[in-house]
Amino acid sequence: MKNFWHKSWVIRLVSLLIAVLLVIYVNYTQEGFMTQGQSDRTKQTATQTRTVKVPLQVSVDTDNYYVVGYPAKVSVTLEGSNALVTSTINTQNFRAYIDLTNKSIGEHDVRVHVSGLNKQLAYTISPKTVHVNIQRRKSTTMPVQIEYNKTAVAHGYKLGKATVTPQQVEVTGARSEVDQIDQIVAKAVLPNGINHPFERQVNLIAEDRKGQQLNVIIEPATARVVLPISIAKKEVKLELVPKHENTNKVYSLTAKNYYVTIYGNQSTLSKIKELTVPVDLSGVNASTTKMVTLKLPKDVIKASSSQVSVQIKVANTNDSK
Numbered sequence: 001m002k003n004f005w006h007k008s009w010v011i012r013l014v015s016l017l018i019a020v021l022l023v024i025y026v027n028y029t030q031e032g033f034m035t036q037g038q039s040d041r042t043k044q045t046a047t048q049t050r051t052v053k054v055p056l057q058v059s060v061d062t063d064n065y066y067v068v069g070y071p072a073k074v075s076v077t078l079e080g081s082n083a084l085v086t087s088t089i090n091t092q093n094f095r096a097y098i099d100l101t102n103k104s105i106g107e108h109d110v111r112v113h114v115s116g117l118n119k120q121l122a123y124t125i126s127p128k129t130v131h132v133n134i135q136r137r138k139s140t141t142m143p144v145q146i147e148y149n150k151t152a153v154a155h156g157y158k159l160g161k162a163t164v165t166p167q168q169v170e171v172t173g174a175r176s177e178v179d180q181i182d183q184i185v186a187k188a189v190l191p192n193g194i195n196h197p198f199e200r201q202v203n204l205i206a207e208d209r210k211g212q213q214l215n216v217i218i219e220p221a222t223a224r225v226v227l228p229i230s231i232a233k234k235e236v237k238l239e240l241v242p243k244h245e246n247t248n249k250v251y252s253l254t255a256k257n258y259y260v261t262i263y264g265n266q267s268t269l270s271k272i273k274e275l276t277v278p279v280d281l282s283g284v285n286a287s288t289t290k291m292v293t294l295k296l297p298k299d300v301i302k303a304s305s306s307q308v309s310v311q312i313k314v315a316n317t318n319d320s321k
Contacts, residue, residue: 051077052089056112056130057097066137066174067100068215070130074112080121088121096125100134107133135174142184143168144204144223152190153229156264156301160228162188166220171206173216180208184218188225198227231301232266235259237274238308244282252313253279260294261304268299275303279310287313 053073060067074096078085088094094116103110110132112125146162153159164186171178186202201222206214238260240253260275279292291307 046082047080048082048085049077049079050085050089051075052092054092054094054096057095058100058132059097060100060103060134062137064137065100065105066135066172067132068135068174068177069107069133070098071127074130075126076114077124077126078117078121079123080118084118084120088118098130098132100132103134105134105136107131133174135176137172138175138178139170139172140178141168141170142181145183145185146188146225147185148188148198148225148227149190152192152194154193154195156299157195157229157231158266160230162228163226165224165226169204169223170219171216172219173214177214177216180214181206181216182209183207186223186225188227190227194229195231197229198225200225231263232269233261233263234269234272235261236272239274239276240310241276241278243278243280246281246285248317249285250315250317251281251284252315254311254313256309256311257305260308262296262300263302264300268297272297272300277308277310279312281312284312285314287311 053075056071056074058067058070076094076096078088094114096112096114098110098112100108100110108131109129111129112127114123114125117123144164144167146164148162150159169184171181171184183206185205185207187205188198188200188202190198202225203222204218204220206216206218208214236259238255238258240255242251242253245251255277262269262272262275275294275297277292277294279290284290290310290312292310293307294303294305296303
């Protein structure tokens, strides 16, 4: 038996068997042969790189100073395990900030810092530094002005007195910016041909004398603008006037409604005492009822009714005698 294990062909066979077993073991441990649990664990521990934009916070004495020039957000690129990177991006329980507590008034290039990240994560920031301008802070109260395109109002309609709520707002910013403010404007954009009251919440803008927008904080940032838009109206009597009547007939005209309301410019309506309604009697030889379309005078926009029902009674001339 001892001589059996010392034979060369036995040693070769055993070596071959061991090699085959090693190959099978290595292949089995690859991803294609992993169980579901093993695959999930491998994905979680695999390394990935992702970039997320986060707000840039500023550490400064906000009671006395106002900072301009820095971007609202910066990009943070995270590198680490899939699970840790995904969890960090979903929760975003870290912050990017610049520290200006020891900086003087003026312009500075400062480094962006990140805090709150897990130590197992590597990260880079873009941009790494930002340019800021630290100025004295100033707050003031200013009235709100209303601007709107008057030409958008439909013909014949009248604009009433515009109102805005609130009428005053507080403006805060760098002293150099606040000192340039000429007005706080609520700009209302009316749709062309508007013929009804306008009411909308609009953004407020701080402008200098040239109409350029200034970088300040307005509180509140919006205002409610109300523009009354109406049209004058007047009730007038209808005057029925027969046209093209047969000389051998006698006609009696009666309107179902003798009054109609007309709408338009106040100065135009004041000149109108009654509305003449021509009634065409061509071919009318017997009593009937006819719908007559109203013809509106110039600058009268509309009427409460576009037609009037006219009862026509017809008699022969001899019968009338």
